[in-house]
Amino acid sequence: MQKKRRSPNTPVYIYVGSDSREDSQCKVGMTTRSPRARESETTNPYYGIEDSYALYVSRHRLSKIESDIHLLLEGRYKRIKHRSTGAFSEWFRCSSSSASSVIEEYLATLPKREIEPPQKKVIEYKSRPISHNNDDSLDIISTVIRDCVLREKCNSPTQYDYDALYFRCPECKSVTKQNTSDEACCNKCRFDLHDYEHIDSVSSLLNIFNESKSRNEKQAALFDIYNLVFKYKVRMINDDFEQKKTHRKYNYPEGVDQKSSKLDKLRDVLSKTLVAYITIAIIIMIYVQSK
Structure with a gap:
């Protein structure tokens, strides 16, 4: 199934989520859909998205921004590992407000074109003055x-x-x-x-x-x-x-031997005949191999 191409004017998001049972932990992730749609996918009834930040970048660029934010958070707070694999997760031991402050500091360094929606170009059409000259x-x-x-x-x-x-x-x-x-x-x-x-x-x-x-x-x-x-x-x-x-193909200027004209015609006939024989030979080989 072919994926629907995302419009460059559609925002993507960095979000901060938390579990209401544990205020000292939060999750920092990304989504190319709306934060509410992402929040509804979880099976944890205590999980919710606290803050979200719209960006106007590609999916590849969004992944790079998420990685940079994770590195900043990891330098200040402890990053929680998966219990089964031991790999780092998107959860950190800090409050959601602390994570939001780090994200806002980082987003302030990004160019405006990545954090502000693109402006629609307005094309002005200037009407041409009507001429009363019959020759126009x-x-x-x-x-x-x-x-x-x-x-x-x-x-x-x-x-x-x-x-x-x-x-x-x-x-x-x-x-x-x-x-x-x-x-x-x-x-x-x-x-x-x-x-x-x-x-x-x-x-x-x-x-x-x-x-x-x-x-x-x-x-x-x-x-x-x-x-x-x-x-x-x-x-x-x-x-x-x-x-x-x-x-140009068959007429020759004066002084050119007429034999060259006959040779060219003979060469054309021979080349066409050779192509026909090669084609027949290929068909016969395919037929024999299929037997």
Whole structure:
């Protein structure tokens, strides 16, 4: 069973316990749970935890702190041994108040990060002033988002008209406001969608863009055309990469003997054949050993 990982913000404790029948003895121990949960585990009805001290350290560090406190107490008071094994226990011949004083003296030497709960970091977000410049891409994108939200809330979304037409450029990835309702190009890099009419469905969407009188239909057509052109450019880049990869593998510059090309191909075939034979041999060996 996998142990649950303890949060670094969860406190661990050094505690002082005592037996009500013997005030001259006390126990100093550690726990990664609450002191009350630790106290409830004992079968001694006279045992109780008198004091506890929260720390914000790892379990390994807590064990080291407990050992240091035991050494300090052992230097001042007698440490009680187990009757059966003779090993030192966590019990000392002193009152619980005396043990607490030693613990408090030691904890005062620890850094604050180990005895105080960690502070939560508060991140302040400073709002960016809204620009009214039509060339500001962020302002334009926020306007597009506003239009989309208003369109969804509209009783007849198909009849909703955008405040203006916005062009998302597949080339420079910027969003610009169209000067007229018939433009289909980027105002920054002058990328023109009409140059991609040869792509499937782009020409029909351009016809819808040119013939439609609704800004909603025009904007939808521009978004669809952007997606088609973007996918087309990605596909062209991938095809160009594969062609260059193939050219580097099989085409050789002038002056190189063509026999080297045949030798490379033969070497590839032989290596694949060798791998196949080795694989078959391993399978046969496994089969024979299993018999």
